[in-house]
Amino acid sequence: MSITRHFVLAAGGTGGHMVPAASLAAELGRRGHHVSLISDERGVRFPGLFEGIQTHILPAGRLKGGPIGWTRAASAMLQGRTLAIELYRHQRPAAVIGFGGYPALPALLAAFNQGIPTAVHEQNAVLGRVNRLVAGKVSAIATSYAEVERLKDAHRGKTHLVGNPVRDAVLALRNQPYPLLEEDGIFRVLVTGGSQGASVLSQVVPDGLSLLPINFRRRLQVTHQARIEDIDAARAKYAELSIAADLATYLPDMPEQLAWAHVVIARAGASTIAELTVAGRPAILVPLPSATDDHQTANAREITMAGGARTIDQRGFTPKELAKQMQRLGLDPAALQNAAGRARSCGRPDAARDLADLVESLDAPLGDMPVGEGRPKKFGDEAAFA
Incomplete structure (x- = not known):
């Protein structure tokens, strides 16, 4: 019987990122673990994916719009990283798993700062920008395809083919x-x-x-x-x-x-x-x-x-x-x-199971039990850590 732990999933606000994150959340929940989500305003709008799961909305800029846009994005990323560090100090997760998209970046940067084990999941056959940025520092890289472009040879030793989780239906x-x-x-x-x-x-x-x-x-x-x-x-x-x-x-x-x-x-x-x-x-x-x-x-x-x-x-x-x-x-x-x-x-029906196995295998300290469930919370709310 596995020990109950707390895992943080960080996903950008598109269906391509959110659906596999929700599938992993469901599998980890079936195994008795606690799961929380870090995303953006778009991510929490997908109906039915993360019901009953504590959700945190962090600022996360997008690297576009020239020098002014880049400066604003960097500022938002740093703010999101600071807030994620505060979150992890209140609710120490066993691991943080990123699913790509800019909203995942502050959560991963905070995990690096706090020495928390990390993994990323890549849904596409080309390693995405955020996953490329953090590939050298994460503990493990999970892929959906046997061949993934833009994945450096130096990182293949920690790369695991699991597939892309789909909904139970x-x-x-x-x-x-x-x-x-x-x-x-x-x-x-x-x-x-x-x-x-x-x-x-x-x-x-x-x-x-x-x-x-x-x-x-x-x-x-x-x-x-x-x-x-x-x-x-x-x-x-x-x-x-x-x-x-x-x-x-x-x-x-x-x-x-x-x-x-x-x-x-x-x-x-x-x-x-x-x-x-x-x-x-x-x-x-x-x-x-x-x-x-x-x-x-x-x-x-x-x-x-x-x-x-x-x-x-x-x-x-x-x-x-x-x-x-x-x-x-x-x-x-x-x-x-x-x-x-x-x-x-070509299907990989065991993707959620295999990804959950990988997540559980990360050498993580026992995470504290998360508290609070329900509606998404923006940092700054008094109830953000309630």
């Missing part, structure tokens, strides 16, 4: 069979651009699907997550082309949608790839060209090389190219099921 799909696809049955397509949506998918997908042979097009049932500024035009286009489609700006039942999908058309964010590979769903991927260090193209490489996805550069993502790839995937049920199996072969 997605993990449950691994034990479900690929949805039955009959030659004349409904063909379900899930279109998603991640938490922010993707305008290019709304612009290209309806026209691309309209180029499919009519007997194939009539079988389509599309679920499309669109940006709010694109949704009306996309809905009108599907209706004009007589393609059955449900559109929404947010899909709260994403695991259920993924369960029924025969093909997914998506960006190549880390969480998307992790969910596709754990569930075993073939995909057409359109990496975000403006992603830092082109990390989405790197993310898509493993599943594409395995035969579980087809990747299309956004510059070549035209209705004609989409229709061609859809026919190659969708007109042969046996080939499509084979692609699903190849996608599944």
